[in-house]
Amino acid sequence: MLQVDSVKRGAVMTKYFRKELEKIxxxxxxxxxxxxxxxxxxxxxxxxxxADVASRxxxxxxxxxxxxxxxxxxxxxxxxxxxxxxxxLRFIIAVIKINSQLERIGDQxxxxxxxxxxxxxxxxxxxxxxYTPMIEKAEFMLKKSLDALVNFDLDIAEMVCVLDDEVxxxxxxxxxxxxxxxxxxxxxxxxxxxxxxxxxHIERIAxxxxxxxxxxxxxxxxxxxRHEKIDGEK
Amino acid sequence: xxxxxxxxxxYISVSMEHIIIERAQDSLKAQALILGDQLGRHISxxxxxxxxxxxxxxxxxxxxxxxxxxxxxxxxxDSEGDPLxxxxxxxxxxxxxxxxxxxxxxxxxxxxxxxRMMYVALPFIFEDKIKAVVRTSLPxxxxxxxxxxxxxxxxxxxxxxxxxxxxxxxxxxxxxxxxVEKIKYFADKFAKGDLxxxxxxxKISELSSLSEAxxxxxxxxxxxxxxxxxxxxxxxxxxxxxIEGVIAIDMNDEIIGxxxxxxxxxxxxRNDVKGKSIQATLRNSDINKALENILxxxxxxxxxxxxxxxxxxxxxxxxxxxxxxSANHRIGTLLVFHDITQKRRLDIMRKDFVANVxxxxxxxxxxxxxxxxxxxxxxDKDKKETGRFLQIIIKHVNRLEVILDDLLSLAKLEKKEEAxxxxxxxxxxxxxxxxxxxxxxxxxxxxxxxxxxxxxGKIMAMIDAGLFEQAIVNLLDNAIKYSPDKxxxxxxxxxxxxxxxxxxxxxxxxxxxxxIPRLFERFYRVDKARSRELGGSGLGLSIxxxxxxxxxxxxxxxxxxxxxSTFTIxxxxxGI
Numbered sequence: 001m002l003q004v005d006s007v008k009r010g011a012v013m014t015k016y017f018r019k020e021l022e023k024i025x026x027x028x029x030x031x032x033x034x035x036x037x038x039x040x041x042x043x044x045x046x047x048x049x050x051a052d053v054a055s056r057x058x059x060x061x062x063x064x065x066x067x068x069x070x071x072x073x074x075x076x077x078x079x080x081x082x083x084x085x086x087x088x089l090r091f092i093i094a095v096i097k098i099n100s101q102l103e104r105i106g107d108q109x110x111x112x113x114x115x116x117x118x119x120x121x122x123x124x125x126x127x128x129x130x131y132t133p134m135i136e137k138a139e140f141m142l143k144k145s146l147d148a149l150v151n152f153d154l155d156i157a158e159m160v161c162v163l164d165d166e167v168x169x170x171x172x173x174x175x176x177x178x179x180x181x182x183x184x185x186x187x188x189x190x191x192x193x194x195x196x197x198x199x200x201h202i203e204r205i206a207x208x209x210x211x212x213x214x215x216x217x218x219x220x221x222x223x224x225x226r227h228e229k230i231d232g233e234k
Numbered sequence: 235x236x237x238x239x240x241x242x243x244x245y246i247s248v249s250m251e252h253i254i255i256e257r258a259q260d261s262l263k264a265q266a267l268i269l270g271d272q273l274g275r276h277i278s279x280x281x282x283x284x285x286x287x288x289x290x291x292x293x294x295x296x297x298x299x300x301x302x303x304x305x306x307x308x309x310x311x312d313s314e315g316d317p318l319x320x321x322x323x324x325x326x327x328x329x330x331x332x333x334x335x336x337x338x339x340x341x342x343x344x345x346x347x348x349x350r351m352m353y354v355a356l357p358f359i360f361e362d363k364i365k366a367v368v369r370t371s372l373p374x375x376x377x378x379x380x381x382x383x384x385x386x387x388x389x390x391x392x393x394x395x396x397x398x399x400x401x402x403x404x405x406x407x408x409x410x411x412x413x414v415e416k417i418k419y420f421a422d423k424f425a426k427g428d429l430x431x432x433x434x435x436x437k438i439s440e441l442s443s444l445s446e447a448x449x450x451x452x453x454x455x456x457x458x459x460x461x462x463x464x465x466x467x468x469x470x471x472x473x474x475x476x477i478e479g480v481i482a483i484d485m486n487d488e489i490i491g492x493x494x495x496x497x498x499x500x501x502x503x504r505n506d507v508k509g510k511s512i513q514a515t516l517r518n519s520d521i522n523k524a525l526e527n528i529l530x531x532x533x534x535x536x537x538x539x540x541x542x543x544x545x546x547x548x549x550x551x552x553x554x555x556x557x558x559x560s561a562n563h564r565i566g567t568l569l570v571f572h573d574i575t576q577k578r579r580l581d582i583m584r585k586d587f588v589a590n591v592x593x594x595x596x597x598x599x600x601x602x603x604x605x606x607x608x609x610x611x612x613x614d615k616d617k618k619e620t621g622r623f624l625q626i627i628i629k630h631v632n633r634l635e636v637i638l639d640d641l642l643s644l645a646k647l648e649k650k651e652e653a654x655x656x657x658x659x660x661x662x663x664x665x666x667x668x669x670x671x672x673x674x675x676x677x678x679x680x681x682x683x684x685x686x687x688x689x690x691g692k693i694m695a696m697i698d699a700g701l702f703e704q705a706i707v708n709l710l711d712n713a714i715k716y717s718p719d720k721x722x723x724x725x726x727x728x729x730x731x732x733x734x735x736x737x738x739x740x741x742x743x744x745x746x747x748x749x750i751p752r753l754f755e756r757f758y759r760v761d762k763a764r765s766r767e768l769g770g771s772g773l774g775l776s777i778x779x780x781x782x783x784x785x786x787x788x789x790x791x792x793x794x795x796x797x798x799s800t801f802t803i804x805x806x807x808x809g810i
Contacts, residue, residue, distance in 0.1 A: 026487060026513045034519040040542055047748055130795035132747050150514045 017082045021091065024074050028095055028102075031067045032146045035102050035109070038064075039142060039205065042109045042116070043135040046198060051120035054113040061110050068103040072096060094219040098149065101208045101215070105142065108208070112201045118194045125188055128181045128195065131202065134170040137163060138202050141209040148216045157220075160213035167206035174199040235399060243392045250384045255352070258377050259339060262354035262370040265298055270358040270368045273302060273311070277358060277366045286311035297376070299347070301369040303329055303355075310366070314347065323369075328355040332367040341374065350374040413441050421448060429456040479550075479571035482557065487511045487525065490566065499550065499571055501543055524554055525567065532556045532564060538574075546751070548575045583755055590757035594637055594772060598630035633771075640773035644756070647701075647780040656784050658696040663727055663734065664689040666699060670706035671725075674714060682720045685710070689727035695734055695805055697785060705781040705789075708774040709738045709801050715768045716742035716799075733787075733807050739800040745793040753791050754779040778803075 038057055045053040075096050078084065084092060141160050148157035178196045182189060217223070269292065276284040289300045293313035302311035307324025309317040323329045328338030332355035344351045355369040413436035420433040429452045433445040473480060479496030483489055488511050497504045500516050507515050513522055520539035528535050534555040541548045550571040557566040605623045612619070650656055664687065671678075671685050678685055706725075713723045721741045728735050745753065749760045757772035778801075782789045786806050793799035 022486070022511070026511050029511070029513040029517060030519065030522045033513065033517040033522055036517065037519045037540075044748070047746060127743055127796055130744075130746070132795070146517065150510075150517075 013082070017078070017084070017088075020074070020078050020082075021088065024071065024078065024092075024095055027067070027071050027074065028099060029146070029150065031064070031071065031099065031102050032149075034064065034067070035106050036139075036142060036146070038106060038109045039139055042112045043139060045116045046112060046131055046135060049116060049120050049124065051117055054116040054120070057113040058110055058117070061106065064103055064106040068099055071099045075099075090219050090222060094215045097215045098212050101212045105205055105208045108201045108204045112198055115194045115198050115201070119191065122191050122194075125181075125185070125191055125195075128192070129174050129177045129199075131174075131198065134167060134174070134199065134202050137167050137170070138206045138209065141167070141206050142212075145209045145212040145216065148213055149219075152216075152220055154217060154220050157213040157216045161210050161217075164206055164210045167203055171199050171203045235403070236396065239392050239396055239399075243388050247381075247385045247388050250388070251381045254377055254380050254384070258352060258372055259354055262298065262352070262372060263337065263356065265300075266354055266356040266368045266370045269300060269370070270356060273366070273368065274358060274360060277302070277310075278360050282310040282317075286317055289313040297372070299351070299371045299373075301371070303367045303369060305333060305364055305366070326353070326355075328353045328369065329367055331355065332357045332369070333364060335364065338367075338369075344371075347373070352377065410438065413438055417441065417445050417448065420445075424448070424452050424455075429453075429459070477573075479569075479573075481512070481569045481571075482566055483512050483569070484566040485564070487513065489515065496571060499548070499573065500541060521552065521569070524552065528554055528556065528567065532558070539571075548573065549578050550574065583752075586758070587756055590772065594757060595634065598634045598637075601630045602627050602634075637771040637773070640771040640777065643704075643777055644773055644780065647777065647784065651780065651784055656698050656701075658698055658785075660694055661697050661699050661702075662691065663693045663695055663697075663736070664691045666697070666703050667706060667725055667727065667736070670703050670710055673703075673707050674710050677711070677714050678723075681714065681717070683714055683717055684722045686722060686724045687727075688724060689736075690729070693727060693729050693734060695807070697805075698781075701781045702785070705778045705803070706736075706738075708778045709803075712770075712774060712801075713738055713740040713742065713799075715770070716740065718742065729807060731807070734805040735802055736805070737800050737802040739798065741798040744795040744797055745791065745799055746795055747793075750791055750793065754789070 038060075041053055042057050044050070045057070075092050078092055141163050144156050145160045147153065148160065174196065178192055178199075182192050185192070269288075273285050273288060276282075276288070285302050289302060289311040290313050292298075292300060298313075300311070300313040301309060301323070302317075303309050303323045307322040307329065309320040309323055311317055312320060324333070326340070327342075328340040331338030335357055337357075338355035339353065341350065341352045343349070351371045351373055353369055353371040355367050357364045358366045358368055416436065417433055420431060423431060432449050432452070435442050436445060473491075473493040476493060476495055479499045480491070480493045481489060481496050482491040488509055489507050492504055492507055494504065497507070500518075502515055512525070518539060518541060520537060524535055524537045524539075534553060537552045537554065539550050539552050541550060551574050552572075553570045555568050555570075556564050557568050559565050605627045609620060609623050667687050667689055671687065674685075710723070710725075717723060717740045723738065723740045726737045726739065728737075745760055749758075752758050753760075754775045756776040758775075759770075759772055779789055782803050782805075788804045789801065790804075791799060791801050
């Protein structure tokens with residue numbers, strides 16, 4: 001009698017465990033969708049120097065923090081109750097890490113919004129540097145890293161890691177051009193400083209997206225690829 | 235069958251055994267009787283030697299052993315042995331029976347002859363007194379042989395019958411089982427889903443009604459299935475041809491159905507998506523939030539959602555309703571998407587246009603009014619001031635004139651479009667380009683801008699020369715306006731099989747990406763302040779677009795910030 005009971009309980013626990021994993025995955029992807037939307041909005045705000053959008057982004061950041069805490073607590077609960085092993089354990093760990101990267105990307109969006117807010121209050125300068133390709137690339141990398149997570153696709157994750165170099169190059173290009181602009185317009189230093197800082201935040205977003213991609217690779221392969229170059233690079 | 239055969243054969247052999255023994259008995263009895271008559275004289279006359287002699291003589295003719303015994307038990311004659319040497323037979327069972335007056339019978343082992351014998355003893359009665367017992371006997375082996383012979387015959391008979399019967403049985407059962415097997419084969423096919431074949435009528439009438447019933451069942455099932463399939467296909471056809479996107483999800487937020495329109499809207503593949511959660515596939519926070527709200531309520535919800543892909547933003551009106559089964563339990567959620575992107579764009583365009591027109595015309599008017607009033611008050615004051623004010627007024631009046639001229643051109647163009655009043659002639663493109671450059675020569679010279687034409691003189695097209703020239707002039711004017719001093723503008727005209735392309739390339743400040751789709755709208759300006767200062771009306775590009783469209787062509791812009799822009803006109807080439 002006792003043996004039958006424990007088997008039944010085991011089956012019920014497994015079903016409950018599976019459901020919990022599904023719920024966590026859905027919550028993580030919902031957070032991902034929100035972050036993607038905020039990045040898209042803040043990038044539009046940068047290109048059109050829109051202060052309204054910027055202030056909206058700054059004020060709605062708590063929502064992100066709450067979601068991040070919720071997801072982390074759910075993961076810890078699963079670890080304590082079910083002691084998962086193998087793929088399931090890697091999954092929970094990957095979720096915890098990606099969860100924290102997403103929250104940091106959200107923070108970077110807020111940082112960019114704060115810069116835009118400051119810039120919008122000052123007098124606009126003539127064209128200095130076009131952030132469009134850099135922003136688009138960072139958005140693309142974020143989207144693709146989440147695609148890799150959803151589809152368990154190793155190739156997409158590796159592609160994201162490779163794209164990080166392009167964004168670094170664009171950041172250096174911005175640095176050079178803005179440096180020249182500072183030399184030529186020393187009276188607009190405040191404006192140009194804020195303008196430059198945006199490039200650092202965009203580059204951080206790209207880095208964090210790369211981290212997400214690396215976490216996905218870990219999840220799929222069980223190997224940690226951080227700080228290494230992907231095959232094919234020097 | 236085998237059992238009954240065995241039982242029958244056993245019964246028969248046992249009966250046969252009895253019959254044989256009885257017959258042997260009878261024959262022994264008869265022999266004893268006949269012998270008794272023969273021996274009678276000699277027994278009554280106590281001629282015992284003669285008795286014995288006859289016994290021994292008769293054995294030569296018959297196989298029977300004969301023994302004659304006196305009532306006291308002594309043997310007086312025997313066909314085999316010496317009677318004087320034989321022991322007293324009084325106590326033998328058949329003898330004692332015979333001595334009591336009845337016929338005696340026994341089967342036993344004979345000490346004398348050392349084998350089993352059957353004995354029949356009859357009393358010989360003379361003058362009402364038993365004078366002697368005549369006993370005949372037969373060795374059992376004879377009987378046994380006869381019995382075994384019969385038994386063998388019976389066994390052979392039984393085996394033959396068995397074989398024959400099995401054979402007949404087999405044939406008979408095959409006649410039944412073959413058609414049953416055939417019916418089973420077709421029934422199996424029905425069970426697997428192949429309802430097409432009909433069972434052929436078997437020869438046995440009992441089975442034919444069975445096969446007919448099965449056939450009818452198959453036909454009926456087939457019809458039902460066809461009906462269900464065709465209904466399902468109708469639903470699928472309806473869902474596939476809808477323009478609206480439809481997605482159905484279950485209580486776990488997993489996609490159970492999605493039509494083509496929805497898959498296109500969100501740029502996903504229908505086959506990949508079944509069974510995945512809607513959060514994983516659509517990744518849209520507006521939808522996620524709306525779904526959370528409807529989770530606990532059973533009411534319908536309408537939301538406007540934004541979906542962005544690489545081509546830009548799309549707006550959808552979304553209707554979210556719960557799906558309930560017949561018992562009114564919630565089993566899922568239905569989402570229906572209407573694409574209102576176009577509508578929204580048109581709305582925005584219209585609003586902007588109205589705002590822009592009134593602003594464009596109001597601004598100069600306000601300035602003019604202001605200065606006129608000022609003049610009115612200080613008319614006798616400083617002549618220099620008065621002169622300056624009048625200059626400013628004239629400048630604004632001119633501006634209004636430019637705007638109104640352009641508006642009129644646009645209106646005329648639209649009227650011509652409607653009435654299809656254009657007149658096309660075959661012209662050399664290079665000439666038109668050169669004329670246009672000439673018109674703007676002085677402006678270009680002012681900024682030291684060099685305009686270069688790269689065009690093959692042989693390129694010809696059917697155009698309205700005047701209008702086409704105006705379009706080129708407008709584009710060139712913009713190029714000159716937004717190029718810094720001492721740069722170059724190049725006009726490149728090319729022809730390939732299907733079209734002529736004319737590109738005007740400058741090295742100006744460029745146009746930010748998000749403005750490019752709206753560039754050709756009326757009064758649309760990228761940088762309002764700067765463009766007004768440079769004297770534009772905001773209608774130049776709109777006029778170009780109308781002219782090019784009237785020629786059946788298209789115009790588009792490419793630009794990169796800080797480097798320059800290229801405006802390209804495409805004309806269809808009609809094989810001239």
